[in-house]
Amino acid sequence: MIDILHQKPLLGRQVDWAHPLAKGLVGCWLFNETSGNKVYDLSNNGGDGDITQFTWGDSGLTHDALNDQNIALPSAYTPLDGGVFTVISRVKVFSITADRGIFYTDVHAGSEPLLLWFDNAGVDHFGALVSTTSTTTASILGGIVPIADRWYSVCLTWDGSTIRLYIDGIEDTAGGFPASFAGVLQITDSQYHWGNDNGLTRDLLGVIEYGMIYNRGFTAKEALLAHREPYVMFQQNRAKLFSVTGGIAVFASISDGLGISDTIVTKTGYIRSAADSVGISDVLTRIATYIRSLASNLATTDTINTARNLK
Incomplete structure (x- = not known):
């Protein structure tokens, strides 16, 4: 997850x-x-x-x-x-x-x-x-x-x-x-x-x-x-953490320190790993905000509405 x-x-x-x-x-x-x-x-x-x-x-x-x-x-x-x-x-x-x-x-x-x-x-x-x-x-x-x-x-x-x-x-x-x-x-x-x-x-x-x-x-x-956000004091370029292609967000998970990529989708109001049925609450808005604020860095025309309608 x-x-x-x-x-x-x-x-x-x-x-x-x-x-x-x-x-x-x-x-x-x-x-x-x-x-x-x-x-x-x-x-x-x-x-x-x-x-x-x-x-x-x-x-x-x-x-x-x-x-x-x-x-x-x-x-x-x-x-x-x-x-x-x-x-x-x-x-x-x-x-x-x-x-x-x-x-x-x-x-x-x-x-x-x-x-x-x-x-x-x-x-x-x-x-x-x-x-x-x-x-x-x-x-x-x-x-x-x-x-x-x-x-x-x-x-x-x-x-x-x-x-x-x-x-x-x-x-x-x-x-x-x-x-x-x-x-x-x-x-x-x-x-x-x-x-x-x-x-x-x-x-x-x-x-x-x-x-x-x-x-x-x-x-x-x-x-x-x-x-x-225990690591918020570390220098990170958040533009490197997300990309959006065709309505599917790909999140580069670095929680294990290895840079594992995963695909996340929405289901019943939560954003979830495609490989896991356990939901993470209160993060969809965060991702949408990052995509909107960093759209130029992400080189994508996807809007905040696209992020909200992940399938």
């Missing part, structure tokens, strides 16, 4: 630092290298990491149940200075029968600064742990119950006083979020990991599409934008 809302940039694309969502970006891993044992930090902040025992997949890095799998960032990489922060990622798990790690500053313990994981404490949750200089360590569980084999956009943000959790762009207030804290994060370690902790436990058993760290807090609108 084509997902226009998650177009992973091609390998080598650079961040457009003038874009508002690039402000404060201190760590950015797209996991689109597709081979090798390195993942590259596109924020140019020195967070290139080493990977062990992972499987490259269509959408990112696939983690099995082996705890020897590891995405270790350099010990010199210290993006969190104890102040405000935001961590965002798009992940799914195959099973939540145990704690499944998303992002860790060190090990899965109450003395550590920041943990973000799928928690299976009785009822499945999204969990976070924060340790500050003025507040005893607080473990918080969200109210949204994650489902196995489903993608989730996760955003954990702290503005210096309140920590909030957003799932798929919507704030989760049903569980322990939001919560107020004092002081700053106790950054006593710099062993950041994606997919499990520094003790090589709490393996994700799933897939990570991307991970990003900001040295500022996100607003609700920014959390929603990060969910809808």
Whole structure:
């Protein structure tokens, strides 16, 4: 299925630092290298990491149940200075029968600064742990119950006083979020990991599409934008993404980083992949707008009405 809302940039694309969502970006891993044992930090902040025992997949890095799998960032990489922060990622798990790690500053313990994981404490949750200089360590569980084999956009943000959790762009207030804290994060370690902790436990058993760290807090609108268009801050020529021929739109899907082409058609009010019956809502207008605004670049006389009447 084509997902226009998650177009992973091609390998080598650079961040457009003038874009508002690039402000404060201190760590950015797209996991689109597709081979090798390195993942590259596109924020140019020195967070290139080493990977062990992972499987490259269509959408990112696939983690099995082996705890020897590891995405270790350099010990010199210290993006969190104890102040405000935001961590965002798009992940799914195959099973939540145990704690499944998303992002860790060190090990899965109450003395550590920041943990973000799928928690299976009785009822499945999204969990976070924060340790500050003025507040005893607080473990918080969200109210949204994650489902196995489903993608989730996760955003954990702290503005210096309140920590909030957003799932798929919507704030989760049903569980322990939001919560107020004092002081700053106790950054006593710099062993950041994606997919499990520094003790090589709490393996994700799933897939990570991307991970990003900001040295500022996100607003609700920014959390929603990060969910809808997480790669919007990358330089892209959208004219290269679409073409229209004879009333059929061909979309060059780069969500897997490989540039796979697919054909999309309309059916029952949704725009869909010709090879998939699962619909994507609220994107037909986006495509029509792009075609209209970029008609000269697309070298086509098709109008917005043509795009609306795809067959």
